[in-house]
Amino acid sequence: MIKVTILMPVYNGSLYLQRSIGSVMAQTYADWQLVALDDGSTDDSLSVLKQMAAADKRIKIMTKTNDGKGNTARNIDIMSAEAEGDYIFYMSQDDYISADLLQHAVTRIEETGAEIVVPDMLLANADGSTEQAKGSFPPNGDYSTLLTGVEAFALCIDFSIHGFA
Structure with a gap:
């Protein structure tokens, strides 16, 4: 079975995280992992992340001190070190996905051998x-x-x- 790792950098996104991560947790395709990196948020983001991770063992939370540079590429690199999936999916903290998105993507990969969907x-x-x-x-x-x-x-x-x- 193909495993998908979802990478989500987070900075002061507490208003969006319930819906965003909730949309991941609602996936019809079950073989996923979410790696969220809190980049020194000053709101309740880390608390929300921890609460959601406690509800689903497929969610991994990482933290780092904010260096003021907003370096998304570096944050993706940090999160990638924890990725267990065969494929990577990127989500912003305010994104949400349809419940069947991962299932459709994996089906397309299996049908075509695509490297990217x-x-x-x-x-x-x-x-x-x-x-x-x-x-x-x-x-x-x-x-x-x-x-x-x-x-x-x-x-x-x-x-x-x-x-x-």
């Missing part, structure tokens, strides 16, 4: 409505399209493929 990304507005995010659609609107790594990289340059792939 790019999910749809919608923007949630304050009024509860959603809209298609720029770059979250497949090339030419064709979800069956398989790209080489070079093609996918080129499409990321101008955000034709969103950066959460």
Whole structure:
């Protein structure tokens, strides 16, 4: 079975974490791990993270002192050291995912042998409505399209493929 590790950097995200991590905990695909790194939050983020980790052993919490640089790449590197999955999925602290997202991604990987699966990304507005995010659609609107790594990289340059792939 394919294991998916979800990496989530956190900084002062206590308002979003229940919904965000709750959407991970609600996945229909069970073989996942969430690694959350609290980057020295000054709100209740760490408390919320600990509470949620106590409810699900697949959630691992890491902490570090905030160095004031907002270095997402470095934080991802730190979290990656704890990753147990065959695939990595990145989530921001204010993101939430549909309950079947990981199942669909793993199914696509198994069907195609893809190295990367790019999910749809919608923007949630304050009024509860959603809209298609720029770059979250497949090339030419064709979800069956398989790209080489070079093609996918080129499409990321101008955000034709969103950066959460």
